[in-house]
Amino acid sequence: MLSESSAAVVAATLPAVQAHGEAITGRFYRRMFDAHPELLDIFNRGNQATGQQKAALAAAVVAYAEHLTGGSSMPWGPILDRIAHKHASLGITATQYTIVGRHLLGAVGEVLGDAVTPEVATAWDEVYWLLACELIAREARLYTVAGVPEDGSVWRSWRVAERTAETRDVVSFTLVPADGGAAPDFTPGQYVSVAVDLDGGRGQQIRQYSLSGRPGAASWRITVKRVRGVDGAPDGMVSTFLHERVSVGDTLRLSPPFGEVNAIGDSGPLLLVSAGIGLTPAMAALEHLAATAPERPVELVHADRAGAAHALRHELPALQERLPRLSVRLWYEDAADAELAGLKAEVSSGLVDPELIPVRPDTYVHLCGPVPFMALVRGGLLRRGVPTERIAYEVFGPGMLRD
Numbered sequence: 001m002l003s004e005s006s007a008a009v010v011a012a013t014l015p016a017v018q019a020h021g022e023a024i025t026g027r028f029y030r031r032m033f034d035a036h037p038e039l040l041d042i043f044n045r046g047n048q049a050t051g052q053q054k055a056a057l058a059a060a061v062v063a064y065a066e067h068l069t070g071g072s073s074m075p076w077g078p079i080l081d082r083i084a085h086k087h088a089s090l091g092i093t094a095t096q097y098t099i100v101g102r103h104l105l106g107a108v109g110e111v112l113g114d115a116v117t118p119e120v121a122t123a124w125d126e127v128y129w130l131l132a133c134e135l136i137a138r139e140a141r142l143y144t145v146a147g148v149p150e151d152g153s154v155w156r157s158w159r160v161a162e163r164t165a166e167t168r169d170v171v172s173f174t175l176v177p178a179d180g181g182a183a184p185d186f187t188p189g190q191y192v193s194v195a196v197d198l199d200g201g202r203g204q205q206i207r208q209y210s211l212s213g214r215p216g217a218a219s220w221r222i223t224v225k226r227v228r229g230v231d232g233a234p235d236g237m238v239s240t241f242l243h244e245r246v247s248v249g250d251t252l253r254l255s256p257p258f259g260e261v262n263a264i265g266d267s268g269p270l271l272l273v274s275a276g277i278g279l280t281p282a283m284a285a286l287e288h289l290a291a292t293a294p295e296r297p298v299e300l301v302h303a304d305r306a307g308a309a310h311a312l313r314h315e316l317p318a319l320q321e322r323l324p325r326l327s328v329r330l331w332y333e334d335a336a337d338a339e340l341a342g343l344k345a346e347v348s349s350g351l352v353d354p355e356l357i358p359v360r361p362d363t364y365v366h367l368c369g370p371v372p373f374m375a376l377v378r379g380g381l382l383r384r385g386v387p388t389e390r391i392a393y394e395v396f397g398p399g400m401l402r403d
């Protein structure tokens with residue numbers, strides 16, 4: 001709870017902070033990276049360049065201030081969980097919250113000038129630390145459960161045991177712990193962070209990749225789409241590095257598995273809807289169910305450019321044998337090469353039509369794909385009566401879907 005005096009000050013200054021959000025965010029990162037250049041290795045430079053992530057941190061503090069002063073009824077639990085899992089996968093420490101807090105509040109002072117009286121500064125400091133404490137506590141629990149060692153480092157070395165070209169643009173890496181230890185278990189839908197040292201002394205970059213293999217196996221698998229720059233933008237840093245530089249026998253630094261999104265729900269019918277590389281959590285879900293609950297009714301809906309672009313499709317016939325109640329519904333923009341020996345699937349050409357996705361009211365849904373695709377499908381399912389709490393989704397970037 002925010003103290004009464006701070007609540008009044010925050011409510012009064014919220015419009016000014018909101019109005020200058022972009023300027024505050026810009027100053028914040030500049031100040032912080034000038035004082036702590038080592039943090040450039042933790043933040044995603046692609047997201048910084050496109051502005052995607054830049055606003056997320058400061059915007060979350062402002063949204064939390066609105067929540068504390070009664071101006072919003074946003075459900076904070078899921079938002080805090082999402083941020084905490086992402087932070088934990090990056091190895092964010094409690095000490096770093098002091099750095100971020102100092103520079104965020106310093107940026108507010110720089111932008112709003114004399115309007116930031118000592119009372120205003122104290123009130124916003126209180127907002128920041130209420131939110132920070134919520135996150136630090138969640139992250140501490142996640143670190144304990146994941147068995148992160150005393151020194152707080154989340155990184156462990158993994159050796160590439162196999163590298164498989166899935167399609168022209170997609171490669172899978174099978175990874176085993178380089179120290180010969182066991183691969184930790186994970187739940188379908190979880191991801192790992194992968195840290196790589198870019199060529200030419202460009203420093204470290206970290207990205208998340210959903211585990212696409214069977215939970216409980218002796219190895220992990222990630223399946224990575226190569227991101228190509230369009231309209232003059234550079235190619236993706238980490239996906240290009242993984243495609244071009246990483247071979248069998250090389251090692252990669254990986255975090256433990258994190259991620260709050262459950263790809264399988266409870267015990268009823270399951271609907272997995274994916275597009276493009278968004279199929280990775282669904283593949284882990286299918287592998288898991290084939291091993292643990294083969295009688296579960298599962299509907300797999302996948303959208304892709306064409307059969308040849310549909311990664312891991314060749315695994316579906318064997319999964320259908322192991323999961324007798326698995327039906328597959330595919331939408332290919334170009335369905336000319338839709339046939340695959342042994343795969344029983346209904347195939348349509350063109351873009352996915354949410355009205356044609358088979359659902360029952362008690363279905364648990366997991367969505368993963370580009371944000372506009374998920375927004376379209378989720379909207380259609382909500383209109384058709386699927387309750388919002390039965391639709392889970394994973395965004396392969398910062399942020400969540402808006403209602």
Ligand SMILES: Cc1cc2nc3c(=O)[nH]c(=O)nc-3n(C[C@H](O)[C@H](O)[C@H](O)COP(=O)(O)OP(=O)(O)OC[C@H]3O[C@@H](n4cnc5c(N)ncnc54)[C@H](O)[C@@H]3O)c2cc1C
Nearest residue numbers: 046049207208209210224225233236237238239280396397
């Ligand atoms: C929870 C989660 C799970 C994920 N799972 C998977 C998965 O299973 N498989 C998978 O392939 N991906 C997955 N991702 C996505 C993955 O983490 C990366 O985002 C993806 O690989 C792209 O990273 P990159 O470093 O190659 O691209 P970046 O270098 O981060 O570039 C991203 C985009 O920004 C553009 N860009 C970069 N710099 C600039 C600039 N200066 N100006 C203009 N544009 C610029 C690039 O052109 C590109 O389009 C997941 C993401 C999350 C959050």
Ligand code: HEM
Nearest residue numbers: 042043044047053056057060086096097100131132398399
């Ligand atoms: C109260 C304090 C903080 C808030 C409100 C906050 C908020 C957020 C949010 C909303 C995201 C995006 C999550 C998503 O993927 O959807 C995020 C990601 C991230 N945060 Fe924080 N954060 C805080 C503190 C910190 C600290 C202390 C650090 C460490 C220096 C940090 C580093 C990062 C990084 C590196 C990412 C991922 C960036 C990316 O991949 O682009 N954050 N944070």
